[in-house]
Amino acid sequence: MIRHYGPLLLAPAALLFQIVPGLFIYLVPACVYEEGHGLVEARVWNSSMTGLVFFAVSGLVLASAAAYLLLTRFRGSIAGPMILLFCMPAWLLSSFYLHAVLVFLAWV
């Protein structure tokens, strides 16, 4: 059952995963700069970039894997709306993080 319908769950999971980078972006600055927190600023850039790279790549891979499984295992009438509803927002957000990372790295 799960094996059969698992791919259907991956697409919403890919979108739900986007909550994590959102939390990361919300929490990291507060941890670094709010009073009483002791993260050294010198390490902030490296750790923040590591986190953003991870979330950008993971988000893209998850959404693409979900889209691939939907396209190969389900009819277009199911795969299409699922991709539109779940994979596309995940791709968009992950692409945004990826571009931010590449800009911050001064690569583009």
Add this chain to the structure above:
Amino acid sequence: MSPGRALAVSALLPCLFYVAVVAAAGDRLFPCSRVAPGREDRAALAIRDDVIPFYKWGTLLFTKRYLQKHYGASWYFTQAARGDGKEEFRSALKHALETYPVVDLFLLAHTNKYIRWVEPLPEALRRRIRFVYNTGCHNKPQAEDWLALGADAYIGHPGESQSPYFYFFLLRHWLHGATLAEALEVGNRGMETKFRQLEWVSCGRFKADAVLRGSLASCFGNTELRLGDLP
């Protein structure tokens, strides 16, 4: 759908989204860009004032690596309170001015008077300050004072400014070989485009023209300066 076509679609779509994000950002890309010659002869200092943590974090992420890449030495300061870090900033600036022929300053702070931190330095050292960018609201009139102090060029904003939009374009184009005049033009144009988009998205609640009046930056002094130029 066949696995091959499905693979192509699931690989191509994220690429299209990336292109869309780049287009929405509104600035050209600088892939595999080279660092302008004379990197070892220039240094930069940047200081961020005490704002909300997210702004401090964003400014650090955007600025730090660019300065490290394009300057022989760079210092980045984040203030924890108003007036904080004065001695550290002055000490680093003095060291930079003693060691490097040219030093650029990025004052990433609301309305400020960092110029008072620099005034006590010896004139011979102050003459090595090359370019000062000040994001501060209403800090455009400081241009004369900075130039009199020894800076070759100064960019500031006239009123209540949304300078982060401008700074995004200015820093990238200045570091990639544009003259200050060119970077200023790109920055002002890019900022205006963003304001128009915000006005459209907010159905007119964001007043692009009003914000633009306070934000449009001006350059004083040597506007033909390039990153690789030496005195």
